[in-house]
Amino acid sequence: MVWCIIFHxxxxxxxxxxxxVTGATAAVNLPYNHHDNIAQKLSTLGALNQSxxxxxxxxxxxxxxxxxxxxxxxxxxxxxxxxxxxxxTLASFSNPAESIAYFDTLGKPASGLTRNxxxxxxxxxxxxxxxxxxxxxxxxxxxxxxxTVNITLGPGVIFPVPVxxxxxQPWECRxxxxxxxxxxxxxxxxILSKGVVKLASFYQICNYEESFTAGAYIGMVLSxxxxxxxxxxxxxxxxxxxxxxxxxxxSPGDKTVLVSEDGIQNGGTxxxxxxxxxxxxxxxxxxxxxxxxxxxxLTNTNVxxxxxxxxxxxxxxxxxxxxxxxxxxxxxxxxxxxxxxxEALQRHSxxxxxxxxxSVDSFFALSGFLxxxxxxxxxxxxxxxxxxxxxxxxxxxxxxxxxxxxxxILIEGFCYQVWFTGPQKPETQGIPGCxxxxxxxxxxxxxxxxxxxxxxSQCVGxxxxxxxxxxxxxxxxxxxxxxxxKPKLGAILLTGTVVASAxxxxxxxxxxxxGLSVLSGNPDAFSMIYIKPYTRIPPYLIGVAGGWFYWxxxxxxTSIVHKTPMYIRVAVAVPLWLASFGMQYxxxxxxHNAAVTQVIQQKVAPMxxxxxxxxxxxxxxxxxxxxxxxxxxxxxxxxxxxxxxxxGWLVFSRLTYSVYLVHLGLLAIVQMQMRGPFFLQPAFQxxxxxxxxxxxxxxxxxxxxxxxxxxVSKLERIIYR
Numbered sequence: 001m002v003w004c005i006i007f008h009x010x011x012x013x014x015x016x017x018x019x020x021v022t023g024a025t026a027a028v029n030l031p032y033n034h035h036d037n038i039a040q041k042l043s044t045l046g047a048l049n050q051s052x053x054x055x056x057x058x059x060x061x062x063x064x065x066x067x068x069x070x071x072x073x074x075x076x077x078x079x080x081x082x083x084x085x086x087x088x089t090l091a092s093f094s095n096p097a098e099s100i101a102y103f104d105t106l107g108k109p110a111s112g113l114t115r116n117x118x119x120x121x122x123x124x125x126x127x128x129x130x131x132x133x134x135x136x137x138x139x140x141x142x143x144x145x146x147x148t149v150n151i152t153l154g155p156g157v158i159f160p161v162p163v164x165x166x167x168x169q170p171w172e173c174r175x176x177x178x179x180x181x182x183x184x185x186x187x188x189x190x191i192l193s194k195g196v197v198k199l200a201s202f203y204q205i206c207n208y209e210e211s212f213t214a215g216a217y218i219g220m221v222l223s224x225x226x227x228x229x230x231x232x233x234x235x236x237x238x239x240x241x242x243x244x245x246x247x248x249x250x251s252p253g254d255k256t257v258l259v260s261e262d263g264i265q266n267g268g269t270x271x272x273x274x275x276x277x278x279x280x281x282x283x284x285x286x287x288x289x290x291x292x293x294x295x296x297x298l299t300n301t302n303v304x305x306x307x308x309x310x311x312x313x314x315x316x317x318x319x320x321x322x323x324x325x326x327x328x329x330x331x332x333x334x335x336x337x338x339x340x341x342x343e344a345l346q347r348h349s350x351x352x353x354x355x356x357x358x359s360v361d362s363f364f365a366l367s368g369f370l371x372x373x374x375x376x377x378x379x380x381x382x383x384x385x386x387x388x389x390x391x392x393x394x395x396x397x398x399x400x401x402x403x404x405x406x407x408x409i410l411i412e413g414f415c416y417q418v419w420f421t422g423p424q425k426p427e428t429q430g431i432p433g434c435x436x437x438x439x440x441x442x443x444x445x446x447x448x449x450x451x452x453x454x455x456x457s458q459c460v461g462x463x464x465x466x467x468x469x470x471x472x473x474x475x476x477x478x479x480x481x482x483x484x485x486k487p488k489l490g491a492i493l494l495t496g497t498v499v500a501s502a503x504x505x506x507x508x509x510x511x512x513x514x515g516l517s518v519l520s521g522n523p524d525a526f527s528m529i530y531i532k533p534y535t536r537i538p539p540y541l542i543g544v545a546g547g548w549f550y551w552x553x554x555x556x557x558t559s560i561v562h563k564t565p566m567y568i569r570v571a572v573a574v575p576l577w578l579a580s581f582g583m584q585y586x587x588x589x590x591x592h593n594a595a596v597t598q599v600i601q602q603k604v605a606p607m608x609x610x611x612x613x614x615x616x617x618x619x620x621x622x623x624x625x626x627x628x629x630x631x632x633x634x635x636x637x638x639x640x641x642x643x644x645x646x647x648g649w650l651v652f653s654r655l656t657y658s659v660y661l662v663h664l665g666l667l668a669i670v671q672m673q674m675r676g677p678f679f680l681q682p683a684f685q686x687x688x689x690x691x692x693x694x695x696x697x698x699x700x701x702x703x704x705x706x707x708x709x710x711x712v713s714k715l716e717r718i719i720y721r
Contacts, residue, residue, distance in 0.1 A: 083173035090170070098137040105129040105140075105168035122165040123676050126423030129168035139171040142423065143206040145178060149186070150200040160200065166423065169206060178204055207425045210417045215434065219410025226407075226707045233289035240283075288714040294706050297714075298654055301647040308373070308550075310632035311366050312653035313644030314625065318362040319656040320694065323663050325356035326462075327693050328686070330667040331678045340680055346596055351589045357530075358587050358621045360465055361539040365625040367469055368543025369550075371476050372483070376551040379484050390477075392720060397473055399716050401466060402442060404661060404709040409438055412665040413459050422673035433459040444470040447531040461664050464531040471533045472540045479541065483548045494545055498538045498619065505535045506615035515598055515610050516591050529614065539622030546626030550633055561635045573636040576627060583624040587617045658701035658709055666696055 093099040107122030126142055133140045147163040169178070179202060186199035212220075279287070287293045303309065332341065344350040375393075378385065385393070413434025417425075440446040441459050447467040479497075483490030508514065514525040529535045561569060591605075591613050598605040632641035670693075680686055 083170070083177040086170045086172035095137065098132070101128060101132045101135075101137065102140075102168060102170075105132060107166040121677060122163070123423065124166045124168065126166075126675060132168060140168045141171065141206045142425075143167055143169045143178075143204055145182070145202070145204045147182065147202050148200040150198045152196050152198075207421070212418055213414055213435070215410055215414035215438070216418060219407070219415050223407060223411065223707075226711070229289045230291060230294075230707055230711070233286045234291045236286050237290040237292050284718055285715070288718065289711045291706065294710050294714075297710060298702070298706065299651055301650050303647065303650075306377075308370070308629065308633060309645035309647075309649075310629055310637065310641055311370065312649035313646060314362060314629070315366060315656050316649050316652045318359050318366075319659055321356055321359040322660065323694055323697055324690055325353055325359065326664060326667060327690050328353050328680070330664075330671050331680060331686075331689070344680075348589055348592055351592055351595075355588050355591070355595070358584075358617070361536075361618050361621045362625050363465070364469070364472070364536065364539040365543040365546070365622045366629075368472065368476070368540040369547040369626060369629060370543075371473060372480050372544040372547030373551050374547075375477070375480050376484055376548060379481075380551075393477075394474070396716060396720070397470070400709075400713055401470065401657075403712045404658060404704055405460075405463070405466060406442065407704065407708050408661045408665065409434055409441055409460055412668070413438065416665065416669065420669050420672055422675075424672045424674055441467075447471075447533065451527070460661070462660060465660075468531070468533050468536050469540075472537060476540075476544060479544055480548070483544075487548075487552075490548070491545075494541050498541050501534055501538050502615040502619060505529060505618075506611045508535070509611050509614040510607060513607075513610075514614065516595050516605055516613055536618070538619045539625070542619065542622035542626050546630060550630060554630075554633055557634045569636060573631060573638065576631055576636070577640070580624040580627045580631075583620040587621045587624075652698070654710075655698055655701045655705055658704040659697045662700040662704055663693070663697040666700060667693065 089095070090099050090102050105124045105128045107124040109122060129140055129142050132138070133142075143166065145165045145167065147165070149161040149163065151161060167178075182202055183199065186197070190198050345354055437446070437450075438459060440449050441463055444467045446459070447464045479490060479494050481490075482493055508528050512524055512528060514529060591609065594605040594609045594613075597603050628637075628640075631637050632644060635641075637644070
């Protein structure tokens with residue numbers, strides 16, 4: 001009777017081994033850390049391409065006595081009498097309606113097992129489990145069991161087989177009961193296989209009903225407060241002209257029109273009348289939140305003198321690239337055809353996605369350029385900054401970044417787990433890092449503490465970038481001031497730091513054999529290099545150097561260019577543009593062959609490739625971005641500058657920070673509610689999915705911008721004045 005349930009699981013284990021004989025590939029969706037998730041899948045794919053398992057596993061299957069295995073598994077389940085009784089009841093079909101519904105909810109192998117990774121991602125019926133849970137037949141919870149089975153192929157050669165199995169678990173059976181049965185099952189298999197097959201890891205996560213925590217309440221109160229302020233301010237701005245006209249009726253001969261500071265009549269239209277009525281403190285406060293004003297600010301495409309317009313186009317294209325990479329990364333976690341991914345990774349064109357990591361370095365370079373250029377302009381105007389101005393330099397940045405970031409932490413880290421549910425919720429519910437280390441995010445040290453972050457220490461997944469950016473912003477004056485007062489000294493400090501960072505990356509890569517990227521299969525690549533400031537700072541400092549160069553020489557070079565014949569401009573600009581594109585092409589597509597060798601074929605990439613790429617790639621990307629900005633600003637950009645400096649980019653550029661904050665939360669919701677594996681092919685399907693994710697990211701980003709980011713920024717400027 002209860003053997004029926006244990007047999008259901010054990011047959012899937014046997015089927016898994018049989019499929020390996022035919023050369024099938026396998027995958028699993030591991031929670032939280034997507035870099036480790038993809039790395040494990042690629043490692044599995046590489047092992048299958050590398051080894052012939054058929055003779056080995058055929059002999060292994062013949063040596064396993066499943067009857068003995070099942071007997072011991074059932075015996076261990078007997079330690080929980082309530083669980084055993086319930087399973088016996090279900091297996092006996094004493095209540096056919098409940099038994100049929102229960103067995104129908106369990107995860108089972110899907111079709112396409114010899115091709116798809118879905119074969120080892122046994123998804124059951126979430127909706128039927130919820131129906132069973134809410135019926136009078138019994139009480140059940142949706143759970144996901146994760147196993148990693150290590151198969152020893154030879155001396156030092158271990159093949160990890162990840163398995164994910166979802167089940168509708170009766171309340172009589174707790175997580176420990178299933179763990180005991182599975183552990184016992186594989187203990188028997190390990191003994192009978194003489195240690196060849198071992199259960200490397202097992203854990204089970206159940207979709208228990210979540211309750212609101214203090215963080216959730218704070219998040220809802222703050223978001224509600226901002227919504228109320230925006231609503232009331234919008235209504236006030238709409239009715240205040242009418243109220244004022246009623247309270248101040250004009251006489252028939254009175255030609256005076258009252259105009260506020262922004263040039264708006266009390267009837268609501270612009271006026272050339274010179275008699276202005278200063279806005280009251282209440283009016284200035286209201287304008288920070290009213291949608292009439294914030295929408296006007298968002299959609300305003302007027303250009304001020306001295307703006308570096310090409311940055312807007314680069315910024316928007318870069319954030320779109322970031323979202324593209326993360327979209328593939330999230331759907332890869334539920335991919336139903338990982339064999340296709342193995343094929344795609346071997347195409348050069350797919351490197352745009354698989355090696356899209358430099359997209360973040362673009363933001364570092366642009367940020368360093370703007371900080372240096374604006375600060376140098378301020379120093380040129382005043383000669384020096386007073387202590388209060390230096391305090392404002394840091395406080396302004398902290399407020400601008402932290403308030404919208406805090407809202408995202410509270411909503412995604414504490415509210416999503418209650419607001420949203422779905423079959424994948426066991427994988428994503430309750431971000432542990434937000435509960436125990438939220439304060440590190442508010443101090444922007446989450447990339448340094450804890451030193452080696454894991455799944456339980458991460459809150460908002462993309463927040464490592466914000467920590468680096470804030471840390472670079474804090475130390476930027478120590479490079480900019482020497483460049484202003486003592487340019488040679490500043491150049492030495494800046495160059496020395498970039499070289500030291502490159503050497504650090506090279507040493508870490510060599511000493512720890514970290515490979516070419518965080519997808520190399522070595523989890524230390526992410527914590528040691530990818531998120532640490534001492535390895536990510538080169539593009540930022542190159543941006544600082546570019547900002548100083550444009551401040552010092554930009555106008556003179558532009559003046560010379562304008563006096564130069566067109567053919568000479570073209571002769572100078574084309575090689576420089578080709579050089580910048582060549583560096584970018586080399587960074588993204590250059591390591592293709594070595595990456596395929598390392599990731600797909602599981603052969604160690606040449607150390608010289610790993611060390612040189614790890615130490616020089618970010619420098620090359622930063623140089624390319626800064627060179628392109630300088631060419632655009634010095635009238636050597638041609639049609640590229642016209643494209644990047646298009647005024648329409650201004651609107652989307654203002655939303656890039658909010659889009660960066662919200663897009664991973666949106667993807668988490670989509671993943672949480674997926675009912676089955678997602679197939680990454682054909683490309684047209686992924687294009688539609690990506691465009692949908694982009695649209696929703698900008699929509700949610702606009703909400704965060706209009707309700708929180710922009711009002712706080714405007715309010716902070718009023719207080720500063």
